[in-house]
Amino acid sequence: MKIREYLKLARSFNAVLTGISPVMGALVMQHYSLLELIVLFFIGFLGHTWGFVLNDILDYKIDRHEKELKDRPLVSGTISLRNAWLFAWTALILAFILALYLSVSKGLFFSLLVLVISASFVTLYDLISKKLPLTDIILALGVFFLVLYGASIHLTSLNEVPLLAWIVCTLGAIQVLFMNIVAGGLKDIDNDVQKGAKTLAVKLGVRVEHQHLHVSVSFFFVAYGIQIADVILTFLPFVLFPLFTASWLCYIQWMLLIVISGLMFFFSYKLLSLPTFDRDTVRKHIGLHYYTNFALVPVMLMTLTPWAILLVFFPALGFVLSNLTLHGTLLQPKTM
Numbered sequence: 344m345k346i347r348e349y350l351k352l353a354r355s356f357n358a359v360l361t362g363i364s365p366v367m368g369a370l371v372m373q374h375y376s377l378l379e380l381i382v383l384f385f386i387g388f389l390g391h392t393w394g395f396v397l398n399d400i401l402d403y404k405i406d407r408h409e410k411e412l413k414d415r416p417l418v419s420g421t422i423s424l425r426n427a428w429l430f431a432w433t434a435l436i437l438a439f440i441l442a443l444y445l446s447v448s449k450g451l452f453f454s455l456l457v458l459v460i461s462a463s464f465v466t467l468y469d470l471i472s473k474k475l476p477l478t479d480i481i482l483a484l485g486v487f488f489l490v491l492y493g494a495s496i497h498l499t500s501l502n503e504v505p506l507l508a509w510i511v512c513t514l515g516a517i518q519v520l521f522m523n524i525v526a527g528g529l530k531d532i533d534n535d536v537q538k539g540a541k542t543l544a545v546k547l548g549v550r551v552e553h554q555h556l557h558v559s560v561s562f563f564f565v566a567y568g569i570q571i572a573d574v575i576l577t578f579l580p581f582v583l584f585p586l587f588t589a590s591w592l593c594y595i596q597w598m599l600l601i602v603i604s605g606l607m608f609f610f611s612y613k614l615l616s617l618p619t620f621d622r623d624t625v626r627k628h629i630g631l632h633y634y635t636n637f638a639l640v641p642v643m644l645m646t647l648t649p650w651a652i653l654l655v656f657f658p659a660l661g662f663v664l665s666n667l668t669l670h671g672t673l674l675q676p677k678t679m
Contacts, residue, residue, distance in 0.1 A: 348421040349430060351414070352399060353392040356630075360637055360658040361391035364486060364515055368493025370644055370651055371508045382441050383493050386458070389438035390489060394465040396431040400424060401469055405538060435462065445496055454495040461488035476541045479523035483516040490515040507584065510576055511640060517573045518636050525566045526614065526629040532556075533620060556620040566615055567608075570636075574604045577639045580646070587646045599642045606635045634658055 365383040374380075403417050403424065416422040422430075439458070446452045464485035472478045494508040495501075528535070528544025533551045535542050548559040577600060581587045614628040637658055644651035 345421075348416045352396055352416045352422055352427060352430065353434075354395040357633065357658070358388050358391045359660075360633070361486075361489070362386075362388035363654055363658060364489045365493030367511055367515070367640060367644065367654070368490040368508065369496065370647060371505075371511050372494050372497065373647055374497065375648065379445065379496070382445055383496070386438045386441050386492075387489060389434040389441070390458075390462060390465065392434035393431050393438065393462070394469065394485070396427055396434065397466065398469045398472070400427050400431065402473070405473075405534075438462075442492075449497065451497065451499060453499050454492055457488055457492045457495050461485050461492055464488065473538075473540045473542075476543055476546050477524075479520055479527075479543070482523055483519040486519045487512045487516040507580055510579060511644075514573065514576050514640050517569060517576065521566070521569045521573070521611075521636065522629075522633065525562075525569065525611070526632065528562075529556075529558075529614060530622065530625050530629060551620045554619050554621075556617050558615050563615060566611060570607060570611060573607075573636065573639065574600075577604075577643050580643060592645060592649070596642055596645055600639060603635055603638050603642065607632060607639075610635060 362384040365387045366380050369380060369383055399415060399417050407418050413419055417424065417427055439455075442455055442458050446455050462485070464481050468478055468482040468485060472482070490512040491504070491508070494504060494512070498504065524543050528542050528549065531540075531542075532544055532549050534540075535545050536550055543565070544562060547562045547565065548557070549562050550557050581593060581597070587593060610628055610632040614625065614632060617624060617628075638655045641651045641654035644654075
């Protein structure tokens, strides 16, 4: 079915995660309108679609020669380039129509500028990601501003954004940095080395020789450094804001955060220590790390509303259901 192919093209396995990004921004500001949260989710989902479809279009000439990417709709030919462009632009336009609806309904248009900045960073990343090292920072900024967009829908300027919102925006950006620099760098390392891609993984000497994965010491430091920063920032609100330690709930949060952080480091260790390079195994460890990493922020936000814990389950559920429906696997999306 064509719908199935378009969901593959949109990378639906992690679209729920991106969709929740602006939702988390709104929750930080303690906006709990279900309609607003649903609209924000679809704005994030559609923005995710724009970014990934555009990336596939721009990488098509390279991807079509890779047998391991044959499940991608553009490579397999189930979707034409023309229809892919139409799909991408439709997603972007719909996202801004929904954003305009929110702005008009409140008479506040500052957040639209924030969303434009987010989309601009994502688009710029797609255009230059394989040409320059550390362009992952550009994509991280795109997600930073996507979270900030959700936080700013009731605001008129950046001066009104509280410190907690800046922390959550930064956490979103850090998580993207790990996924692109570390997970993405390892996932494509064999092809990137052959094609001369200027990713940080390649620059730091990560390589595959006779199917054996070599991960440099410097790359280990980068990977664990990003995660340590992630954990420190997650615990920072408990130090800075009395509200976060005002009730017994904080002890449950600390326990959960410690367990989740331990799992995150464990899955990253498994990823970085693979003796042989197997893309399906890499994808599995990336998927496991992805959703333990994401769980940190919703658990931290339980201080504002205990219902935030529910956000932990939606991305994982979307990931599993998408993989089962589109690829016949639990943790190994073939289009990753």
